[in-house]
Amino acid sequence: MAKPFSFKLPEEAHDPEPPPFLGTWNVVYAAVLGWLLVLILVFAAFTRYFSRFYL
Amino acid sequence: MTLIDWIVMIVTIIAIPSFGLWKGRGSNTTSHYLLAGKSMPWYAMGLSIMATQASAITFIATTGQAYVDGMRFVQFYLGLPIAMVILAATAVPIFHRSGVYTAYEYLERRFDAKTRALASLVFLVQRGAGVGIALYAPAIVMSVIFGWNDQVTTLIIGTLCVLYTTMGGIPAVTWTDVLQMSIIFAGLILALFTVVALMPRGVSFTDAVYLAGAVGKLNAIDTHFDMNNRYNLWSGLLGGTFLMLGYFGCDQSQVQRYLSGKSVAESRLGLLFNAVAKVPMQFFILFVGAMVFVFYLFAQPPVLFETTAMKAIQGQPGFTEVQTHFDQAWKSREQAAEALNAARKLDDKAALAASVQSYRAAQREIDGARKDGIKLYEKTQGHPGFNDTNYVFLTFVTKYFPVGVIGLVIAVILNAAMSACSGELNSLATVSVMDIYKRFIQDAGTDTHYLLVSRICTALWGVWAVVFAQFAKNLGSLVEAVNLVGSYFYPVLLGVFTLGFFFKRVKGSAAFWAMLTGEAAIIACAVFTNVAFLWYNVIGAVVVVLAGLLFSVIFPPTGYNQQQ
Missing domain, CATH: 1.20.1730.10 (Sodium/glucose cotransporter)
Structure with missing residues (x-):
């Protein structure tokens, strides 16, 4: 019997086909999330720069 | 133009x-027509x-x-x-x-027919209203900016x-x-x-x-x-x-x-x-x-960007004061912006600080004058909530x-x-054919039959969208309500798919009742709290998952569900 609150990635989610670049999907996902982090930092710097300049 | x-x-x-x-020529099978083969x-x-x-x-x-x-x-x-x-x-x-063919088809394989039907229905109601608004919303803006007939445009x-x-x-x-x-x-x-x-x-x-x-x-x-x-x-x-x-x-x-x-x-x-x-x-x-x-900052904008609203207040008592105040505020802001620009180029920190303060004060002044114009319009209409942001860019462009x-x-x-x-028409037709027609009405048709029904459904949903758009003008606040209500449903769908993907123990009845519980939680949030709507997505999805886990204890999997 399954555990009442078990949580795991289903088998169907695993795909053997590799991405066309960066080797594995996990690296591709990390690159996308890294891009998001860069965007947030750039937007924060953008906001901070213009606020600081005039205060 | x-x-x-x-x-x-x-x-x-x-x-x-x-x-x-x-x-995209050659869509002669259902698979090609609905999923591009x-x-x-x-x-x-x-x-x-x-x-x-x-x-x-x-x-x-x-x-x-x-x-x-x-x-x-x-x-x-x-x-x-x-x-x-x-x-x-x-x-x-x-x-x-x-x-x-559809996301909701997966729900029947994972849970049961009633969960699939409920999710399909939620989608059809939500998107069915949204598709008309997608047509109507730009038409109404065009009608104000260019004077085009919004019904002809849609x-x-x-x-x-x-x-x-x-x-x-x-x-x-x-x-x-x-x-x-x-x-x-x-x-x-x-x-x-x-x-x-x-x-x-x-x-x-x-x-x-x-x-x-x-x-x-x-x-x-x-x-x-x-x-x-x-x-x-x-x-x-x-x-x-x-x-x-x-x-x-x-x-x-x-x-x-x-x-x-x-x-x-x-x-x-x-x-x-x-x-x-x-x-x-x-x-x-x-x-x-x-x-x-x-x-x-350098070209004077109108007090209100929506021309019909502007015309409505022009003859009203108090308009001259509003317009005069706005004209003066804009002129002050223009001068303050020029002064700030000059100070920045001179790299004079004291002058820069002073000019920033006067520029910001001028901005507050013109914001106040615009608010007076909005209040005047709202007073003539007898209800608050006027917003002309949709008209800013097109006014500028034209x-x-x-x-x-x-x-x-x-x-x-x-x-x-x-x-x-x-995109919405295509998906509405797909759900109508695959989750309703083929599942509950005619499950033994040929591929040619379902292709024909898919085309008919697309056309019917298109007619519905155009007709809905024709009457959308008279719906007023209902249009806003439809947009808002649309955002109430995604968390419930997200919650049930999360249960489906990750929690194998949860089966049909538990998932179905969890969806209804999640929807009740979102409605309670909207009615009884001031929580911003983006948080409904978190609250609703979490409630569905927790309720699904709880109900899986109350409705333990048996028979067919357990074998799955």
């Missing part, structure tokens, strides 16, 4: 769907996903929002890349492997959209979206170059950026946590992730895009393309709006853009309306 603008606009909006129909490359899917999500209002309202409120709206999209990664890792391979755009969607199915829709999105990108870049080129002599691009930043129009990130603040970093990252998971993972208009991919890898890349491109695109659109704000560019920008907006509408 001049004759050249009309030619540019008409050629653009006819040529693009024609290209889509040509590229699973043959789409990643870039076509990625652009189509973006085009379906970006309605006409996205372009005209977002720029206006930056003009009025600055760039903080970009935070709304920060959860999108996270959601795309989660979906690429989970939903894409699961949906692909299961060989389904009829023409709707008919064109229904024709190519019905004839070509998803291949035509996707290839049309690809070209439409390319035109939209080109139009946005052209709009930015044009607005910068229109700045008065002595105001460079760098000056314009500083002037926008000095009054907070470039504040893109707010790190202050506040549950009642609609747009901050945390609501965007957490609430936005849940919202985007619900939209891209559970809404058939999006799921159908990545189900049409050649392979799991192509579908994943389509979503990840969106993850990388969407946030910068929204930032860019908002930035155009901020530049429009700077333009209006008054100041060069001949030809106006036609292109209007074509971009109408294209956006068509791409959003066509």
Whole structure:
């Protein structure tokens, strides 16, 4: 019997086909999330720069 | 609009769907008509996903929002890349492997028929209302700006959209979206170059950026946590992730895009393309709006951008005072902006600090004068809630853009309306045929039969969209309500798909009742609290998952469900 609150990635989610670049999907996902982090930092710097300049 | 603008606009909006129909020709099986025979490359899917999500209002309202409120709206999209990664890792391979036509078909395989029916119904109600509004919203703006008859506009755009969607199915829709999105990108870049080129002599691009930043129009990130603040970093990252998971993972208009991919890898890349491109695109659109704000520092804007509202207050007592106050406030702000620009170039810190203060004070003054104009209009109408942000960008475009560019920008907006509408029509038809007709009415038809029914359903939903759009004007606040109610449903769908993907113990009845419990929780939040709507997505999805786990104890899996 399954555990009442078990949580795991289903088998169907695993795909053997590799991405066309960066080797594995996990690296591709990390690159996308890294891009998001860069965007947030750039937007924060953008906001901070213009606020600081005039205060 | 001049004759050249009309030619540019008409050629653009006819040529693009024609290209889509040509590229998508040969939709002679149900699989090809509804899923493009699973043959789409990643870039076509990625652009189509973006085009379906970006309605006409996205372009005209977002720029206006930056003009009025600055760039903080970009935070709304920060959860999108996270959601795309989660979906690429989970939903894409699961949906692909299961060989389904719709996301809700998966729910029957995983749970039961009533859960599938409930989810399909939720989608049909929500999207059925939304598809009419996608047509109506730009038409009403065009009617105010150009005096076009909004019913004729919706009829023409709707008919064109229904024709190519019905004839070509998803291949035509996707290839049309690809070209439409390319035109939209080109139009946005052209709009930015044009607005910068229109700045008065002595105001460079760098000056314009500083002037926008000095009054907070470039504040893109707010790190202050506040549950009642609609747009901050945390609501965007957490609430936005849940919202985007619900939209891209559970809404058939999006799921159908990545189900049409050649392979799991192509579908994943389509979503990840969106993850990388969407946030910068929204930032860019908002930035155009901020530049429009700077333009209006040196060219006097109207008190109200909606011309019918402006005409309504012009004869009213108190209007002369409002207009005089606004004229003086604008002149003061113009002088303050020029003084600030000069002080910045001299690098005189004391003068800079003083000029910043007077510039900001002048901005507050003109904001106050505009608010007086809004109050006057609301008083004449007898109800509050007036908002003219949808009219800012188009007013600017039609008054100041060069001949030809106006036609292109209007074509971009109408294209956006068509791409959003066509994607929704296609998905509504798919759910109607696969989740309702084939499942509950006629399950033994031939492929030719279902192809015919799919075309008929697409046409019928198109007729519904055009008819709904004809009457939308009379619905008033109902239109807003429909938009708001739409955002109430995604968390429930997200919750039930989460149960389906990750919690094997939870079966049919538990999932069904969990959906209803989640919906009740969202309604309770909306009625009894002031929590900003992005948080409903978190609350609703979490309640569905917790309730599903709880109900799985109350309704233990038996018989057929247990074997599954």
